[in-house]
Amino acid sequence: EVQLVESGGGLVQPGRSLRLSCTASGFTFGDYEMTWFRQGPGKGLEWVGFIRSKTYGGTPEYAASVKGRFTISRDDSESIAYLQMNSLQTEDTAVYYCARVGKVAGVDAFDIWGQGTMVTVSS
């Protein structure tokens, strides 16, 4: 079964850091671009960033709202994508989702999503 599972969320104080993981199974993880999103309480979806597959350089792109504070990386040997979040602010409070970009499978969109992990930034 093709699946993504996020982990690492929780309560963190403003200014601190947190690392989220997105563990994949059921497909060849290294072939796919992986993306992170977030959704604040009662709000819409916000794209956070993505990381290309190694075939395309393995480089990331970020939304302006998180650039310089968040870092996306990947470990293809473990089929995990990471979201390192530094200098967290209260406005970063959200459910964080990872998703696969299904371009390799012929679907140029976010075709597989995880269930999300909650991050609460509060003192």
Add this chain to the structure above:
Amino acid sequence: QSALTQPASVSGSPGQSITISCTGTSSDVGSYNLVSWYQQHPGKAPKLMIYEGSKRPSGVSNRFSGSKSANTASLTISGLQAEDEADYFCCSFTRSTTYVFGTGTKVTVL
């Protein structure tokens, strides 16, 4: 990058058709045929419904269809059913090599 504009809410009776618009700019919706639509039920992860403007993933009902004209994309749900009641978000790739989502539309089945 500003969010794409969607109506806050759309409603319809069972069996009717509704259309949700998604308006962007020439830097996003108008630049590429890479608009996708997602359905989200409360407390659940989003689900892909339409990709590349008008294509349906395997398993998605053919009651869902998508189109695009210039800077505006649209999602049409025909034969509205109770299970279609959810939030819907459009998304587009942009010239800045980023993605932008729409503001979201709450669909209510009367």
